[in-house]
Structure formats: C-alpha cells, structure tokens
Amino acid sequence: MKLLAPGHRGCAGCGAAIAVHSILSATGKDVIVVSPTGCLEVISTPYPESAWEVPWIHSLFENTAAVASGVEVARRALGRKDETKVICIGGDGGTVDIGIGSLSGMLERGHDVTYICYDNEAYMNTGIQRSGSTPYDAATTTSPAGKISFGNDRPKKNTPAIAAAHGIPYVATSSIAYPADIGKKVKKAIAIKGPKYLQIHTPCPTGWGFDSNRTIEVGRLAVETALFPIYEMENGKITSVKKIKRKPVEEYLKVQRRFAHLFKKEGGDAEIKKIQETADANAKQLGLDM
Amino acid sequence: MKVIEGSYAVAEAVRVCKPHVISAYPITPQTHIVETLSQMVADGAIKAEYVRVESEFSAISVCIGASAAGTRTYTATTSQGLALMHEALFNAAGMRLPIVMTAVNRSLSAPLSIWNDQQDTISQRDTGWIQLHAENAQEASDTIIQAYKIAEYRSILLPVMVCMDGYILTHVYEPVELWEQKKVDAFLPEFDPVHVLDPKKPKTFGAFADPSLYTEFRYMVQEAMEVAKKKIVDIANEFRDEFGRYYGGLIDEYRAKDAETLILAMGSVIGTIKDAIDEMRADGIPVGLLKIRAYRPFPVDTIRDAVAGAKAIIVLDKNISMGYEGALFTDVKSALYGKSGVTALGFILGLGGRDITKQTIKDMVAKALEAMKSGKVQECEFVDLRKEVL
C-alpha cells in the first residue's frame, strides 16, 4: 500500500510527493508524521480527504519541530516502548527560515525525531517566493530578474551545516533522483536515537519552470553539477559523499525557466561563472569528483 | 492550610493534576511557577516530561503536539510570552486540544513594564480559549483542577487559560489549602482523549477546510463554548461539594442583591472592592459587586439577571482597546443592550501595576451616584491619571 495515497492534489511531476513516497517506503507504517504549512500539507489534506495512511499532524508554518518534540515526549510520558518513529517532513521555508528557531530547539534538546526538509528552493505554496534556500541568481516572484537584477542575490543557506553544528548524530542530504539513496538514509536515520536532519532536493516543475516529465532529470543534474551535493555527516564528520562525473553548471541552469535570464541578459555569462565557482568549491570541499 | 506563595500553590495544583507533559519558557512574573514545577520534576515529585523550549511559541507548540498524542499538558506564561503564542492559541483551540495554561496577567510593551494589568489575556479574547479569572492564590490553583475537567469534557474539548494577576497573586504569600491526591483523582479522571496520533489507527490532524466547511468548524467551537457555560457552573459546584471551596460559577456576587450600584471587575482587585463595599455599606451606600469569573465564554444571561435590579453599573478594566474603551465595559454593555436602562460607567485603571486602592473604588462609586443625579455620564475614563507628567 502506498502510504501517501494516489489522488493527492500535487502538480504533475511534483518532487515533494516523490520524496514522500521514498521516505514512507523506508519508514513503513510505524511512524507519526509532522508537517508545516506548505505545498505538501495543502496537496494532501483538503478536509474531509487525506492522502496520509499514517498518523499525521499539521499545526502551523513555523512550529513543526516543536510539535514533533511534543509528540515524542508524549509517547515517552505515556510509557510507550514501541518502535514508533516521529518524523517531520517540511518544506525549505518552514525549515530553514521561519521554522529554524523551533528546529534548532528540537535538535539542541536531543529529541528522538528525524527532521526531513524537502527542499524545492522557494515558498511554492504561496506562489514561488524566495526563501533562504533559494539558490543564487534564481528568479522567484519576490526575487525576479529585472533590468538591474539577476534574481536572488544571495547564496543558498547551508542548513545541513547549521544542523550539524548542533552536534547531532546524523545529518544527510539526498535527492529524489536517487530513491534508493533516500531509502537508505531514512532507514539509517530513524534507527539512530536522537535528533537527525535530512535535506532532500525536490525539483518543482511549476516553480522552477521545466516540463513535468523532467523532475528526476533536473534533480540528477543538480547533483551532477555539484550544485546540490549529496553526503552524510555522522557526529559532525563527513562519512560519505556521492561521487560524480561532474557536468558544467549550464547543463542544469539552461533547462529551467528560473535561470533563463542568465542566458539572455548581458552579463549573464559572468553570473554563470560565479555559479560555476560555487559548484567548484562544493566539489573541492567535499571531494565530489570521481 | 499552609502559608505559601501563589506561584507555589499553582505548581502544587498542577502537580496533583498529573500532567504528562509540561513545557514553558521563563518570563517575569511567571517564573516561580515553572521553577517550582522544574524542581518537582527534578525531585521526582511529579512524573512529567518537562520540555525546556527556546520560546513561548515552541512551549505552546510542544503542548499542541503532546496533547494530540494523547497526553495531559500544561504551560504557563504572561504578557510578551502570551502575545508570542498568539497564532498557536487559535490553532490549539481550533484543533480542540484541551491544554491548560496559567496566564499570569502582565502589561505589554511599549513602554516595557513587568507589572500587572490584564491587557495580555484580554488581547487573546478571540482565540477560542476559555478564560477564567482568579481572585486569589487559592482560587488560581483550585481553578487549575477545575480547568482540566472543563477542558477535557467530551463536548467541550477546548483549551483553558486560568488568569491570575502578576505579582499581586503570583508572589503573594497567603494561607492555601492544599489537595489530597486521592480526592483530586476522584474529581478529575485520567485524560481519555477521543482522537490520538497513533500508527495503529492513523488519523489526520490539522487538515485545511475550504469555504464550504470552515464556518461549520468555527460554529462547533462556538457551540462548545455554550456547553462550557453550563459546565463551568456544574464543575464549580462539584468542586464545592468535594473540596468545600466555591468562587462562583461564571460570575460571583457580593452584597449584590439589594445594590443600587454594582461594580463589575475581574481578578485580584475583587478583594479590594469587597473591602471598599463593606465600608460604603456601613456609610449607608447600597453598593455591591459582580465578579466576572468566566470572561470567555461570556456570561451574558447571568450578567443580565444580576444587573436587573441595579440603577448604575461601574465596570473596571485593567486594559484598553485603544481608540475605544475597556474590553469588559464593551462586553457588559452589549450584554445589556435593549434589556436594561442602567447608567453605565467604565473606568480604565491599574495599568502597568498602578495600585488600585479602596479610595479609588469609593471615588468611582461617588462618580456613579453623581452621574445618576445629574444625568451626565462620561462613559469611559482613565482613573488617577497623572496630568502633571503628560
């Protein structure tokens, strides 16, 4: 049985929905899921319908990790000695921006919770606005490209590093392009006691501007260009990286409308060079190149 | 009977209610409550999980998660902390989670003030929480026990805030009668939730409702408030039968039956008012008191009946809806609309910890008597305003 039932209202090719399938296939039924406000919540729970075949709670946009903390301690207080895992599945906005206070609190307090951020790199639910996880030069509705702008003028926030700085046992990144990788990491995470943080890259055809049959391909390109590196950190140390035969960043950028201005506007070349430098730095820092 | 601090009394009451999960963030003057509870947890005197969160917003959110997972929960806060919880208060009520909180009453910044008024809880009036106001430390703690019973009642299932004036009640030492655990257990059965987050029976909490359904969810909260109106009274009576103490149901009256002038107020000022009433009665002034115990649900009918024989009412507000008047004054007048020709005077006082003395009360009554004679009524005014510093 699919634990996120078909018939949810996600766009065709929704990366987040693919991520949830991979996550729940790994956890199985014995989980309680907490989600913030955002696309995933809206596509899956229009009352009286719900796509969730596992217990699921949504409270607000910025308190997911705190609600999950409550669920976890409640089960402890009730003396439940079962194997039920508490996991969060939340968007980048709800995780790296407005929810980072409650996330930090949950990580620091050491709750036995696996927090999984599905990273579609903007506030999609409200119409593709910029988040702290939006990459450099991506055009969003609040960081549009314009006569004097190349779009988002800040680099993507390094949230896995922030999570790792809490001294938690397990941090990992993954991508919907590699479902087996997600499955392996989710299984590993939930088996470890204490707080865990996973960030899964989930391309969004609607928000990024690509055809809905290319979600996996776009996800793979992000990894293969080293713009979304895949790695694991255990107790603060990098313990695995996904090695790649690296491709130039243009191959990733040119298939998405959010970067289209880089190929049209004067000065776009120089911007692409800067993005390539970020990819090079990622590859060097993590030793991504085969 | 033990002479203890108000905050300690509240913590003791929480202890005997056996919450599974406590989560709070420190803020003056709520701190003594949560420090006492922390010590109880450290000593094993209470078997609760105490979650030391990074903000009040997370404190209430932990309670939301823990309550949905089937546990009895408690938090306490005041002022800025309560304001920070605002969004989540609506959420807890809308999700029908019977969380109980002590809302210590304190003013809001700016200017910063750590002292008492009731602006903080008044500003949470419309969140869907039941609001009960306490007159003294004994009531603030006894009401916690009642609050769980009200909140968890199957056809109510709403969170309750028990309001108590900061410092005046939290830091006062007074004789308090404590509770026998056996008696509390008999009065307050274990929390038996209807809906729980449980993989054995997966349920979805916090779905969204489109325009064809949202109104009905709101209506059901309103209906639960109506049930609460009756149940708050019943539970106050049950509590009296069991523990021998009674503070009124939705309201309480003091020398009100034959009073021509009635004072309406909430919280710790009630004690001062009673003393002032005794003195005025000795001088032959027929004055009485209606203590508002339940601010939400608002006891419209009870107030109407209680005011029926009076000629003038005086409403005290330790809060103001800026650009209008005190919130209780507005509510009382609207309850009486079309039902009473009573002269109504509203007073804003006691803001940011300003003392309210017996003389203050007597002056207001004098004003009411004057207004009845002259027919000239200033509807709402600030009391004891220091014009020289304006």
Ligand SMILES: Cc1ncc(C[n+]2csc(CCOP(=O)(O)OP(=O)(O)O)c2C)c(N)n1
């Ligand atoms: C306090 C608050 N501010 C703003 C919003 C509006 N809002 C709802 S969802 C959302 C964006 C969600 O973005 P993200 O977390 O990245 O999830 P996505 O929709 O992209 O999957 C915003 C801004 C809100 N619900 N609550």
Ligand SMILES: [Mg+2]
């Ligand atoms: Mg997003």
